[in-house]
Amino acid sequence: MSALKGSLTYTRFFVDIAPPKDFRERYMRAIRHRTIQPLSSSDEDMERTGFCRIADAFDLELNATNVVYESFINLGVRTDRWVYPGPLIKARVREAEAVYLEKKGRQRLSKSERAELKQAVQQKLKHKLTPQIRAVDLSWSMEEKLVRYFTHSEKSIARMLELFEKTFHIKLVPESPYTLADNSGILSQREKQWEALEPCDLREEVV
């Protein structure tokens, strides 16, 4: 998940536009606007994603010095999420149901009542638990027109793509055999051959 330590596992994305001349000011404004507001127990959101400093999920003081490295924009994409341990939730909901039924003098709960109780239990638990915090490094190389995102997790990639688009108004194109071929210019004269490609089959022919 880190760009600065250990071995690297990442996904590349192509950026098909050049950054504006005033990218430093403009992008820093946009980044600050999307810096994560840590989840707290009073929030209704169950999950929130925003930027933090690269390699430090808890540093939210983002400025040009710690974000812009020459022609790179380096950030962390942090996601805060309420995660309730299943057995704990089950036990607390059961307790709450018993209290509620006794109070109402009834035997059963309706579906909506059960959902409401569960929500109330979760809300209460927020005061006793802390949200799960995950951060993944992102490095945007403006010279190469490439974004490297240091994970292969599809959920994390989906969150990052949404955040990136909202922040910079740029749609990233994921690397794949097709997009790399297109990006390296090889398809411009061989589009027809590319369209006609059929997978290789090395199976032994059965006589």
Place this chain on the structure above:
Amino acid sequence: MQLVDRIEKRRFVGREFLLWLWFESEIFDATLATREHGEVGLWLESRLLLSQQKESTRIVAPSPGLGIEAKAALRRGQLPQSAGIRIFYKEAETRLTLNAERLAITGLRLATVLDQEEEAEPMDLVAELQGKSRGRGKKQSAEAQAELEAEHDSEVFYERMRLTTEIEEIIVALYRDFLTLRLHNVWNQQIMPLLKSFAAGETIDAEAYAAVRRKVLRNAKQA
């Protein structure tokens, strides 16, 4: 056609690229070449995963491509899905795992120098034991230390990105060469029969293949 369809319909090309890397590495004794980089050492190592639909073959061995299991999987219609690869370039060795359908890299181990832990200088240790700082106030030295650390972090980052880009450029150059061959009629006429012989474990005429490869790539460059 939508971009997502274009991406999904041609994911198999990544598997064929990995097959071609394996093929070239084996017949050229792990010495591949690109116009931009010259000779590059490249070989499959540690693990190779081949698959076709629900059937898959996982090989864990120092040279997973050399075993008969790997070739047998090819003959059953499976193609490489991912493989451990070692690249030797400019006196440095790099290891990675390539996911073929996404061309994504996992576990890239770079030959970095700057992020290796350095031992503290003896002078610093002595000063610390004696409770001395180097002539500055504590706050000032903490700030200076933070600045030094930030500078060191950025140096580490640049080194890692430089080496990462170097490896990516090798892979992209090889992919471009592969595509030039793959999209040429020489692929079906001359290379496919060689790949079938390769899958059958037969000896390949490496020089004849090298001549075909050279000719196609030279013509493509001139075009």
